[in-house]
Each structure stands twice: as C-alpha cells, then as structure tokens.
Amino acid sequence: MAQVISIDPVTRIEGHLRIDVEVSNGVVTDAWSSGTMFRGYEMLIQGKHPWDAQQVMERICGVCPLVHGTAASYNLDSAMGVKLPNNARLIRNLALGANYIQSHILHFYHLVALDYVDVTAVLKYSGTDPALKLLQANIAVLAKNNDLYPFLPRYASPDYIGEPGGPGDANLATELVGHYVQAFEMRKKAQEMLTIFYGRMPSFVGTIPGGVTTPPTLTNIAAFRSRLHDLQAWIADVYVADVKAVATMPAYSAFIKAGDSGGNFMAYGGFDQNQAGTDKYFPSGIIENYNLTPSAFNNQQITESVKYSWYNDSTEGLKPAVGKTEPQVTKSGAYSFLKAPRYNGKPMEVGPLARQLIKKDPVFMALATAIGVLTPPVKFGIIPRIGARAVEALLVSLEMDKWLDQLTLGIGSDIWDPKGKQIPNSSNGMGLVEGPRGALGHWITISGGKTGNYQAVVPTTWNGSPRDKSGVRGPIENSLIGIPVPDVNNPINVVRCVRSFDPCIACAVHIIHPENNSVKEFRVV
Amino acid sequence: MTGKMVTRRQFLKHAGATAALLGLSEAMIPQLAKALEQLSTSGKPPIIWIQGQNCTGCSVSFLNSNYPGVAEVVLDKLSVRYHPNVMGGTGQTAVQAINDTVAAAKAGKGIYVLVVEGPIPLSENGDYCTFGLNDTKKKNLDGTSVQVPADKTVHEWMQELVPGAAAVIANGNCASFGGIPAANAGVTGATKVSDIVAQIDPKKPMVNVGGCPSHPDWFLGTALQALIALKVLPGGKPLDLNSNLMSKTFFGQLIHENCERRAAFDAGLFLEDWNDQNPDMKLCMFKQGCKGPVTYADCPTRRWNSAVNWCVGANAPCHGCASPQFYKDLSPLYQPLPNVNFAGISPSTDVLGWVAAGATAVGIGAHYLYKQLGSKPEEAEGGEK
Numbered sequence: 001m002a003q004v005i006s007i008d009p010v011t012r013i014e015g016h017l018r019i020d021v022e023v024s025n026g027v028v029t030d031a032w033s034s035g036t037m038f039r040g041y042e043m044l045i046q047g048k049h050p051w052d053a054q055q056v057m058e059r060i061c062g063v064c065p066l067v068h069g070t071a072a073s074y075n076l077d078s079a080m081g082v083k084l085p086n087n088a089r090l091i092r093n094l095a096l097g098a099n100y101i102q103s104h105i106l107h108f109y110h111l112v113a114l115d116y117v118d119v120t121a122v123l124k125y126s127g128t129d130p131a132l133k134l135l136q137a138n139i140a141v142l143a144k145n146n147d148l149y150p151f152l153p154r155y156a157s158p159d160y161i162g163e164p165g166g167p168g169d170a171n172l173a174t175e176l177v178g179h180y181v182q183a184f185e186m187r188k189k190a191q192e193m194l195t196i197f198y199g200r201m202p203s204f205v206g207t208i209p210g211g212v213t214t215p216p217t218l219t220n221i222a223a224f225r226s227r228l229h230d231l232q233a234w235i236a237d238v239y240v241a242d243v244k245a246v247a248t249m250p251a252y253s254a255f256i257k258a259g260d261s262g263g264n265f266m267a268y269g270g271f272d273q274n275q276a277g278t279d280k281y282f283p284s285g286i287i288e289n290y291n292l293t294p295s296a297f298n299n300q301q302i303t304e305s306v307k308y309s310w311y312n313d314s315t316e317g318l319k320p321a322v323g324k325t326e327p328q329v330t331k332s333g334a335y336s337f338l339k340a341p342r343y344n345g346k347p348m349e350v351g352p353l354a355r356q357l358i359k360k361d362p363v364f365m366a367l368a369t370a371i372g373v374l375t376p377p378v379k380f381g382i383i384p385r386i387g388a389r390a391v392e393a394l395l396v397s398l399e400m401d402k403w404l405d406q407l408t409l410g411i412g413s414d415i416w417d418p419k420g421k422q423i424p425n426s427s428n429g430m431g432l433v434e435g436p437r438g439a440l441g442h443w444i445t446i447s448g449g450k451t452g453n454y455q456a457v458v459p460t461t462w463n464g465s466p467r468d469k470s471g472v473r474g475p476i477e478n479s480l481i482g483i484p485v486p487d488v489n490n491p492i493n494v495v496r497c498v499r500s501f502d503p504c505i506a507c508a509v510h511i512i513h514p515e516n517n518s519v520k521e522f523r524v525v
Numbered sequence: 526m527t528g529k530m531v532t533r534r535q536f537l538k539h540a541g542a543t544a545a546l547l548g549l550s551e552a553m554i555p556q557l558a559k560a561l562e563q564l565s566t567s568g569k570p571p572i573i574w575i576q577g578q579n580c581t582g583c584s585v586s587f588l589n590s591n592y593p594g595v596a597e598v599v600l601d602k603l604s605v606r607y608h609p610n611v612m613g614g615t616g617q618t619a620v621q622a623i624n625d626t627v628a629a630a631k632a633g634k635g636i637y638v639l640v641v642e643g644p645i646p647l648s649e650n651g652d653y654c655t656f657g658l659n660d661t662k663k664k665n666l667d668g669t670s671v672q673v674p675a676d677k678t679v680h681e682w683m684q685e686l687v688p689g690a691a692a693v694i695a696n697g698n699c700a701s702f703g704g705i706p707a708a709n710a711g712v713t714g715a716t717k718v719s720d721i722v723a724q725i726d727p728k729k730p731m732v733n734v735g736g737c738p739s740h741p742d743w744f745l746g747t748a749l750q751a752l753i754a755l756k757v758l759p760g761g762k763p764l765d766l767n768s769n770l771m772s773k774t775f776f777g778q779l780i781h782e783n784c785e786r787r788a789a790f791d792a793g794l795f796l797e798d799w800n801d802q803n804p805d806m807k808l809c810m811f812k813q814g815c816k817g818p819v820t821y822a823d824c825p826t827r828r829w830n831s832a833v834n835w836c837v838g839a840n841a842p843c844h845g846c847a848s849p850q851f852y853k854d855l856s857p858l859y860q861p862l863p864n865v866n867f868a869g870i871s872p873s874t875d876v877l878g879w880v881a882a883g884a885t886a887v888g889i890g891a892h893y894l895y896k897q898l899g900s901k902p903e904e905a906e907g908g909e910k
C-alpha cells in the first residue's frame with residue numbers, strides 16, 4: 001500500500017522546509033515540497049525610500065545576502081537609468097564570485113557531505129597523519145562521553161560499508177571529515193575576501209544604486225588576490241578531488257541518473273563581461289525537454305502560479321513586474337508559501353547544473369561524459385548537480401583573476417554614477433543575476449519617489465515550487481519521483497536528492513494539506 | 526591539517542588570547558581560563574538552537590567566528606544538540622536530539638541553554654513559522670478522515686522548551702527586538718523572544734544579543750558570560766546588562782565615540798560623492814545616513830570577519846543594525862539623522878560637526894538625536910557605559 005512519509009525539519013539547508021513523499025514498492029511515486037515560514041519582505045519596503053530596498057532585501061536570506069543585495073542594486077540601477085562604471089562592474093563580479101566560492105564550499109562539506117560518508121568511521125582511522133590522529137582522538141573523547149552531537153543521531157545509510165574507496169572506508173572518511181573542518185576556514189576566508197570591498201558579511205554594505213563604495217587600491221587588490229590564490233589551490237586540490245571521490249563510488253552510481261528534475265533548465269545569465277552587459281560569463285538561455293541546444297531567454301515569459309500556494313487566488317498567473325504577495329494561510333488545497341514560477345508555463349531547474357549545461361562548459365561536459373551522464377537515456381541526477389557546483393567554484397575562481405587584472409586605479413577611475421542618487425518620481429526596474437543557487441530576479445516600481453511594488457523571484461522558488469495551476473510538479477518534487485526508499489523508516493535518499501539543489505527557503509512559508517488521493521497512511525520520519 | 530584544533534593542555538595558554546579577542550576584561554581571564562578548561566574535561570554545556578522567522582544570517586555569522594573557530598566551538602566547547610543548518614540528523618532524528626536533551630534536563634541530568642534566532646509569529650495561531658510535526662491529528666480532506674501529521678509552530682516549541690531551559694539567548698536583532706520581520710508585524714504578528722519568554726516564565730534568565738547579523742564574538746562572548754553567571758561554568762560573575770538586556774561588554778559604547786572617522790566628523794568633512802577620494806582623510810558618512818551616533822556597539826574596535834573590515838571602513842554608513850530601533854525606526858537608511866537642536870541652534874548637517882566639536886558634547890548630542898528619533902531616553906542611557 002502506498003504510504004506518505006513526512007520529513008520535517010529538512011535540516012542542512014537554509015530555512016524551514018517540509019517534504020512529503022508517497023512511497024510504493026520501495027520507490028517514491030509522488031512528492032510535495034512545502035516552505036513553512038513567511039515574513040513578507042516584499043510588503044515591508046512599500047512606501048519607503050528606494051535606497052532602503054538594497055539593505056532590506058539582502059536580509060531576505062542570511063546565506064545569500066550577497067546575491068539578493070546585488071540583484072537589488074541592478075534593479076535600482078535600472079530604475080534610475082544608471083550607467084555602471086567599469087570598476088563597479090568588476091568589483092560586483094568579484095564580490096559575487098567570492099560568494100560562489102563560500103557558498104559552494106559550504107554546500108558540499110557542511111550541508112551534504114555528512115550524507116555520503118560515515119562520520120563514525122573516523123574512530124577506526126589507521127593512518128599516520130598527525131592532524132587526523134588528533135581529530136580522531138577528539139572524536140573518541142566525544143564518543144566516550146556519549147556526546148556526538150551535532151553529528152548524531154542521524155539516519156545512517158545502508159551504503160556505509162567499509163570496502164576500500166567506499167563510504168565507510170575509515171581512512172577516506174577521516175580525510176573527508178578533516179576537510180570538513182578545513183572547509184570552515186576556507187569558506188571563512190572567502191567571506192573575508194569579500195569584505196575587503198563590501199565591509200562585512202553577512203549583511204554587506206558595499207553596493208549602492210549607481211555602483212560600489214570601495215575604490216580599488218594596490219593594497220586591497222593584493223589582499224584580495226592572496227586569499228583568492230589560496231582558495232583556487234584548495235578548491236582544485238581538495239574540493240574537486242573530494243567530489244570526484246564521492247561521485248565515483250560504486251555505492252552511489254545510481255545517483256548519476258536518479259534525481260532528474262525533468263529536463264527543463266533556465267539561466268538568466270550572469271557576470272557582465274562588458275559595460276553594456278551584453279556579454280556575460282554565464283550566458284542566458286532555456287533548455288526544454290533535454291534539448292541541449294538552448295533557446296533564447298525572454299523575461300516576459302515568466303509568470304507565477306499560486307493555486308497550491310498560500311496566496312490569494314486573485315494573484316494567479318501574474319508577471320513578476322506586476323506581481324502581488326497577499327498571504328492567505330486558510331486557503332484550501334494550498335500547501336506551501338512558495339509560489340510556483342513558470343517559464344512559458346513550464347517548471348525550470350535553475351542553478352549550477354543549468355548554468356553549466358547552457359554554457360556547455362567544456363570542463364564540465366567532459367566530466368559529465370566521463371561518468372556517463374550523457375549516455376542515453378540522458379538524465380541529470382544528484383551527482384551531476386553536486387559536481388556542477390564544484391566545477392563552477394573552480395572555473396569562477398580562475399575567472400576572478402582576470403577581473404582583478406582589469407581594475408583601474410587613480411583619478412578618473414570611477415566606482416559610482418551619481419545618477420544613482422536621483423530618484424525618479426515614477427519608474428520601473430528589473431535586476432536579473434545568477435546567484436550560487438541559480439537565476440534570481442528582483443523587480444521594483446517607483447511611484448511618488450518611493451518604492452511602490454517590489455517582487456523577488458528566487459532560485460529556490462523555481463526549484464522548490466509546489467504544483468502550478470495545471471497540477472504540474474515543481475523541479476524538486478519531480479526529481480524525487482523514482483528515488484529508491486527501500487525502508488520507509490529511513491528517508492536518507494529523499495533528503496540526499498533535496499539537498500542536491502541547495503535549497504534556501506527563507507523567502508517562503510507554508511502549511512500542508514496534501515491532496516487526498518489514494519493515500520491512507522502517513523508516517524513521520 | 527585540520528584547521529584550528531587544539532589539545533586540552535593548550536587551553537590555558539589560549540584563554541588569555543580568547544578573552545582579549547572576545548573583548549572580555551582582563552579581570553575575567555582567570556575565570557575564562559577555568560571555564561574553558563572545564564568545557565574540555567567535563568561534559569560540554571548543551572545548547573538547543575532553534576530558528577523562528579529568521580534568515581539564518583546569525584548562524585552564518587557564527588560560522589565566521591575567527592577565534593575560537595567554529596569547528597573548535599562545536600567539537601570542544603559546546604554540545605550543539607540541535608542546530609538545523611549543521612546537525613547530522615533530519616526529520617525525526619533531528620527532533621529526537623531535542624527531546625532527549627529536554628528529557629535529560631527534566632530528569633536532573635544536565636542542563637540546556639536555548640538559543641533563538643528570529644522572532645516568533647503569533648498571528649494565525651503561529652502558522653507563519655513551523656518546524657517538526659506534532660503527533661498525527663484527524664483532519665478532513667475531500668470529505669474523508671485521515672491521519673495527517675500537523676505542523677508544529679515555533680511558538681509551540683517555545684512553550685515546550687523555555688520552561689526547562691537554564692537560560693534563553695535571543696541571538697540577533699530580529700530575535701531580540703523584532704527586527705525586520707516586526708516591521709511587518711501587522712501581518713504575521715512577529716514578536717520578540719523576550720516577550721514570549723516573559724509570558725511563559727517571567728523569571729527565566731534572558732539575554733539579548735543585538736546585530737543584524739550578530740557578531741560571532743558578541744554571541745559567543747555573551748553565551749560564555751551567561752554560562753559563568755549561571756555557575757554552569759566557574760565564577761558566578763553576574764551578567765552586566767543594559768536596559769535592553771544586552772551585555773555591556775559589547776554594547777556599552779556609541780559607535781560614533783570610537784569611530785575611526787570621528788576626526789572627519791569633527792572637521793565637517795563629509796562624503797558627498799563616492800568617486801571623491803580625499804587624499805588627506807577618510808570622509809565621514811554622517812550625510813549618507815550614518816546611524817553610528819545613535820547605535821551602541823563595539824564595531825569600530827572589534828571590526829568584522831576576522832577584523833578585516835567594517836561598514837564605515839567600506840565607505841558606507843552604519844545602518845544601526847544593533848540598535849533596538851532597527852529597521853523600521855531608523856528608515857530611511859541613507860538619509861541623515863534628523864536635524865538636531867543644540868542649545869537653541871538648529872544647524873544643517875554641514876555645521877553639525879563643528880557644533881558637536883565645539884560643544885565637546887557628543888554624548889549629549891546623542892541623547893538629542895535619540896529624542897529626535899522618538900525612542901525612550903532611558904533606552905539611550907541604558908546603553909551607555
């Protein structure tokens with residue numbers, strides 16, 4: 001008999017997420033994704049000075065304030081008709097790049113690695129590395145005190161078998177746990193690099209409408225570059241190598257194809273390579289139904305469905321520029337405070353995998369080919385999604401050296417267009433960027449010199465969306481179909497799949513009332 | 526290489542450095558040394574860290590802790606029983622970690638400190654923020670009756686977790702004062718943690734850590750001070766709090782008093798154009814809306830992200846994110862604080878620096894500014910040294 005298993009909280013993501021899956025004969029046959037928290041950021045800046053939008057909207061998420069603050073800046077630039085100086089363009093690229101590095105390192109080591117290696121295997125470490133032996137001794141003390149929090153309790157995977165090179169290989173697991181500890185320092189270093197230009201993280205202050213606040217100097221370029229080079233080396237030698245080790249473990253070979261979201265991908269395009277913004281490091285594009293020749297992206301094709309979301313039905317199908325956020329927690333049939341954005345009526349996966357496929361980066365395509373991703377039937381599962389993130393961290397970090405080289409110093413090297421201070425009485429703006437988690441858009445309407453309407457459509461709204469008005473599932477929901485759940489009391493494969501999208505829920509809410517089809521029994525796991 | 530792991534024997538040596546970096550006074554060093562030693566030899570004090578209407582910024586800021594680093598904190602200092610972003614467990618195994626800790630405390634086997642990030646929404650029975658599931662309840666769907674797991678509101682969690690907690694720490698401005706979500710309180714009923722705690726148990730030890738986000742030193746330092754005050758760690762020195770329940774160690778001085786650009790303010794040299802790189806002096810951010818004159822925090826001396834920089838250091842105004850008035854009452858963020866009456870003079874901001882310097886009365890000026898913002902005078906005084 002079909003059972004629905006309910007997983008809440010889904011941890012090691014940002015925010016409040018509940019996942020319900022229907023399991024029949026050991027595999028997932030249906031899924032519901034519910035954001036369970038709402039604050040109403042878009043509502044609270046209405047009527048305020050437009051400059052406040054950048055500072056308030058970046059606080060929509062403490063994990064990705066950089067990308068929200070950046071999208072808000074481009075949005076305000078566009079509303080005020082700013083011509084962004086070259087140095088400002090480069091510094092915004094550098095800051096966003098630094099944020100990719102910290103976000104991707106954090107995601108692999110601190111959010112997902114614990115799903116793929118057995119942390120308790122450290123107790124059986126037999127190698128000779130003094131630092132790892134010290135780590136083992138530390139963890140042994142915790143184990144003796146019966147205090148292995150926050151690592152235990154957990155759902156242990158039946159994959160944690162001790163064969164060499166496998167998830168339970170004690171020496172390999174210990175190295176990975178050692179890198180988990182190092183990764184705290186590395187992502188912190190990426191945050192420090194960012195604050196050289198932006199003041200502090202999270203909640204930075206370095207972008208304003210019209211440009212940036214800190215001019216490049218010989219000193220701050222050197223401080224930035226020394227950290228960047230440390231990070232490039234660590235990403236290449238440790239991060240990419242660790243992802244490769246996990247991705248090629250025979251125990252996880254099924255995850256190369258399992259976890260496919262449905263073959264639709266979208267990128268808005270990101271990292272301007274020229275002042276006009278016509279050339280971007282990540283091109284924009286749309287992939288539909290696995291056709292890997294992308295078509296052109298047109299922002300007018302974006303609409304938001306709210307049929308299954310806790311918002312007033314009168315806001316159904318609106319374009320973001322005129323979108324509304326009217327919560328209605330008592331709405332029957334709804335189960336999430338995430339809206340369901342669609343492109344040309346279709347759900348779209350966004351993020352590193354979408355970007356790499358649309359860019360067709362040769363490094364990524366070669367790796368994907370090597371592990372069989374492109375062998376028919378073509379499917380883009382959990383492993384390529386995690387792998388795309390590691391490849392992207394390395395490639396963006398290398399591109400950042402070029403942006404540093406292009407900075408100009410001294411008189412005439414502007415960082416700000418004073419037009420950013422001239423607030424029009426009425427205007428519209430749009431800011432589209434590629435954040436670590438994918439395509440992000442902010443839209444503003446200025447009226448009477450104040451913020452009128454403000455809407456944000458965030459990457460996790462695309463990926464984690466509920467069903468739309470046609471009943472079509474969102475990408476995360478769809479990717480769960482077919483995920484093996486041999487034991488309904490252990491949902492680890494379900495959360496492995498959900499976490500591969502790096503969900504960040506801070507922009508939503510919830511309450512669930514799954515449709516009552518043939519489902520008769522719920523199990524809370 | 527595993528980062529900044531240290532052996533137990535090194536703790537005493539490190540205690541002095543840690544105290545200095547956390548901004549604790551010299552007098553606290555022996556206590557802190559004892560406390561750190563105890564943390565490593567006996568059990569680590571358990572914390573349960575839950576999230577209300579948060580953005581996870583204070584958790585990310587905690588990950589930026591420079592010294593002690595976060596790996597050291599988690600492995601050697603605190604027993605982090607529940608933290609949704611770092612814990613191994615998920616779903617019921619995550620909830621079990623909370624339940625086991627609460628049950629142990631109830632049975633007299635150890636304590637726990639409750640850390641709350643984000644405010645608690647009360648509208649619509651608290652449905653604007655939930656995590657975990659209550660026991661299954663009967664609900665009617667499409668006319669049939671089935672067992673459906675009901676979402677558990679963060680307000681229900683507070684009612685369950687506050688009574689057994691040794692103390693409650695509201696981490697960050699949103700938890701402490703409502704912050705940004707409270708600017709929209711009309712919709713969600715976002716309520717600061719201390720109000721919820723007062724309803725449940727008015728005598729519960731309660732401390733606020735301001736900041737949007739909180740600085741990792743502010744959080745860790747306050748937590749350590751609280752554990753010492755509770756005698757969980759040796760010493761028993763009571764917490765020295767201002768009237769906003771914030772530690773005076775971190776929130777005792779005006780940003781303006783210690784600002785590295787104070788000389789520019791006194792000289793009336795204000796930044797007007799971000800392309801203007803004054804060769805002689807870094808310009809004052811007052812005219813771009815700096816809230817440093819009304820914000821009590823040690824940012825100018827502590828700085829952020831391993832002391833690499835801070836907001837004013839990046840040619841940006843302080844937005845007053847550690848102030849109880851943030852965000853709503855400090856908006857517009859990029860407009861100068863309202864004009865101030867100094868002894869009958871109503872100067873424009875152009876001469877404010879001159880007046881303030883001439884009167885050598887920045888403290889008084891700050892009080893005037895506070896009044897202009899409509900806050901209670903005792904709040905301003907409570908924030909002072």
